[in-house]
Amino acid sequence: MLLCVLFFRLLTVPPSAEQQLAACFGRQLVVYGAVEPLSVRRQDGFSSAVLRCHKVYSDTELAYSGRLRVSVKGELPQAGCVVLKGTLEQLDSLRNPGGFDAASYNRVQELGGRLSKAKLLKTEPQVLWWQHFALLNKKLSERMEAAAGAEYGALLSGMVLGGSGRLDEETRELFTDNGLAHLLSVSGTHIVLLTGLLLALLQWVPLPWRKVIVITLLTAYALLCGLRPPVLRALAMSSVLLLGGSGAERGRLLCLVAALLLCLQPLWLADIGFQLSFGAAAGLLWLLPACQRLLPQALPAPIGEAAAVSLAAQLAVLPLEVYYFQQFSLIALVSNIVLVPVLEIAAQLALVGALLPVCGEYLLQLAAWLTAQVLTQARFFADLPYSTVVIGKLPAYCLVLYYAALFVWADFPWLQFWSNRERRCILLLHALLLAGMLAYQQYRTLPLACYFLDVGQGDCAVIVTPSQRVAIIDTGGLKNISTATRVITPFLRYLGKREADILLLSHYDFDHVGAAADLLRQLRVKKLLLPNEALTEESKRVQQEIFAQAGRTQAHVVQGGERYALDDNAEIVLVDVPQQDVPGNEASTLAALQSVQGSVLFTGDMGEEREQRLQLQQYTVLKAGHHGSHYSSSMEFLEQVRPRLTVISCGRGNRYGHPHQETLERLQAIGSAVVRTDELGCIKVVFDAEGIKCYGYADLQ
Structure with missing residues (x-):
């Protein structure tokens, strides 16, 4: 029903x-x-x-x-x-x-x-009644941050009270790389431990009443956390554990809870947190026995149990992590065994410390100290070679193959009509199919492509050659979010990449280089090409931040006429570089992608005054200067370049009114097709034997 x-x-x-x-x-x-x-x-x-x-x-x-x-x-x-x-x-x-x-x-x-x-x-x-719980949540969060510090307080309040909006991007990345992202909000593990703590504190109460009191307190806690789907799931499962029941009954109840929640709000089915939460719970219910058999019996009981629990949860959600994030963590098993117990102790101390009217600050400071130790170890694990494996975007049928193999391996009762020999053959076939798909994704030959990423009111382009070399031109920059963390790095993971051969920065305006330092921290870049620009106080600060994160990256201030080969048929050419005494937009490096199949001209924020001094050839594609401003893309310039396609990178509803109507009319006059990131999102331009093809974000999904 x-x-x-x-x-x-x-x-x-x-x-x-x-x-x-x-x-x-x-x-x-x-x-x-x-x-x-x-x-x-x-x-x-x-x-x-x-x-x-x-x-x-x-x-x-x-x-x-x-x-x-x-x-x-x-x-x-x-x-x-x-x-x-x-x-x-x-x-x-x-x-x-x-x-x-x-x-x-x-x-x-x-x-x-x-x-x-x-x-x-x-x-x-x-x-209103629900606002009382939210106000108490906010008051407790503020107390945690005041006693534990902004960094550790935000992390602890996110784990204990839900919501991780105040966390910095580096901590988010650290938890993701260690396979601990599920702890950034209220997790099932936390509620189970909280249940144990409440049972221990209420030992003097008769058992039936103790269970009723604990379930009531857990319900109030769920209201305090905002009744999010993972919290509701954890509340239901903790209640079942308290009331008893066999493993089969708990499995049926998990399905019942999921169905009831989806009847209440069907759109939760599309929520990543909902999928990961119920997936991990299903793994603990149905995969734990198989994981316990898999691990060596010689392991000490606490370590073996923790490893089996972590492995069961990880195996259940692995394809979802790869599907959504295009990577998985090889150190997740170790991190969950070593770091999660300490983090959960810190979370319990933080909750008790926030609720105690006196002396709670001491517990919060102890929780902050434990959290600092965990973050130190997490950085160590994340810095290990191959701690994470980038897979790239996989088709949905790979998830079906994986789960089919997982069901056979776990020896589910409804699949036991196969003999052991047949099961081994099925597992081998699925493993070969998945390995073949991964190899095909990694080594297949694709045509030359240039992606113009949607970074709002800014510029960022990514070039990918048939030999899988990657060049990035500008990084965009927004005040409230890091385009490196939210756009560029996830996009490269989507392509199956975790390094870039070249990062070229056209000039030091924030909307072109604002995320460069973050990108260098997250991504291995072989060569960094910096603009030949007269530095102001602001651009000096930006440059220092970039150098601080560059590490061993080869950094070079560009000169006109330099060429950088990407592969046999594609290279980046620095068409024009101004003298060093030029600041701002007019210092933009004029660069071009040259290939047998076609060419792209990148103009940064170059204005028409400089455009009129140039003598240029024709280019297949033009990245319009200054986001389509009428101060760029003059008719004299467009007559020289004669692009078949012009890409304008600008933000939706931007306060500058880009692109200006005069620019659009000039492009129409020379017969150039125009595509815009504010309308299409990310734009992909492909060069192959048939010519150029253009796709918008909707076509890439």
Whole structure:
């Protein structure tokens, strides 16, 4: 019956929140709703938050009860309800293969848009029941950060209370590389240990009442953490463990809980956290016996049990990690055995310390010290050679092959009609198929391609040659996020790459080099080509940050006419490099990709004054200068270059109005086709024997 209800719910999923408001974008709305306390941020005289909408008015009342991001000049209340008036805009998202899928996240979270330039019309200070839990969550988080420090406090509060929005990017990467990303929010392991702690503290209570009290406290804790899907799953499973039952009964209950949650909110099925959480729980229920048989019996009991538990969870979610993140951690088993116990002790100390009215600071400081030791060891593990293996994007049928082989290996009862010989043959066949697919993905020959990544209002291009050499031109730069962490590195993992042969920086403007230092920290770069630019105080600071992360990378200030071979048929040519006394946009390095199949000209932010001094050949593709500004791409310049295709890299709804209409008209006049990252997301241009082909982000999915 539950499966029938679930199937019906999946068929009747309503349009996304964004689709419901599509007709209202660009219009004035009046919104009445409740502030989510954990989302409130204040910066530079502005407040931003997520609003749970109760009523939305345009000309008439709209049938909408989703969420909106709001930004107000001044202060928003921490809780209660407000009435706001502002202009509805689409949510910004960077659309790149391998990167964070903001569209799916917004749909799952029921976020329909952003209310910009909003005015606070009315405040209702009465706090709603669920806001009391959120306010307590925020108060405890702030206490943790005050006592344990910003870095360790943010990590501990994320583990104990949920939400890791304040974590720095380096810590996120560290946990991902060690296979510990599941600990960055409230995990099932944490709730199981919390259950044990509560049982120990309540030993004086009779057992039946003790179980009731513990389940009640765990329910309150789940409310404090925000009733997220992993928390609900862990709460249900802990309750089952308390109430007893066989392994088969627990497995059936896990399926029952998953079906009930999906009946409540079908879109959780697309949530990565939901999939990983239930996948790990399923591994512990159904793969643990096989993992225990696999490990040597000579291992000490605590180590053997911890290794079997970690292995069962890792095997269950391995294909999901590869599918979403294009890599897996070889040190995850060791990290989970060595680091998780210490982290969980720190988490328990942090929770108790945050709740104690007196002397809690001492426990929080001890938790911070333990966390610091864990991070030190995690860095050591992550720096080991081949600690992570980058796979690249695999087709979905590889997941089917993997899970089919896993079911056979685990000797599930419903597959025991095969003999041992038949099972070994099936496992060997699946292993050969998977190995063949991995080898094909790694060594297949592809045509020359140039990707223009969507980095908002900035520039970043990645060149991949048939011999799998990689060159990156500029890195983009955004104030709130690192495009290296969120865009470039995940994109390279999508391609199966974890190093680049060349990183060329056109000039030191932040929207071109803002993520260069982060990228050099995360990625091995063989050669770094720096602009020949007169340095200001700001560009000196940027250059110093880049040098600090460059390490053993060969760094070189470019000169005009230099050539850098990528393979036999493709090279990067520095067409024009200005003198060193030129600062800013006019110092942009003019570079070109030259190949037998075609050519691409990269102009940075070069303006028309410099364009008029150049004598250039024709190029197949032009990366338009200065994001399509009318101060670049002059008619004299375009008459020389005569591109068949022009790519404009700019952000959606950018405040500069790029690309300018004058530029688009000039490109139309010379017969050049125009594609834009603000419209298509990541753009892929392929050069092969048939000519050039162009694809947008939607085509690459």
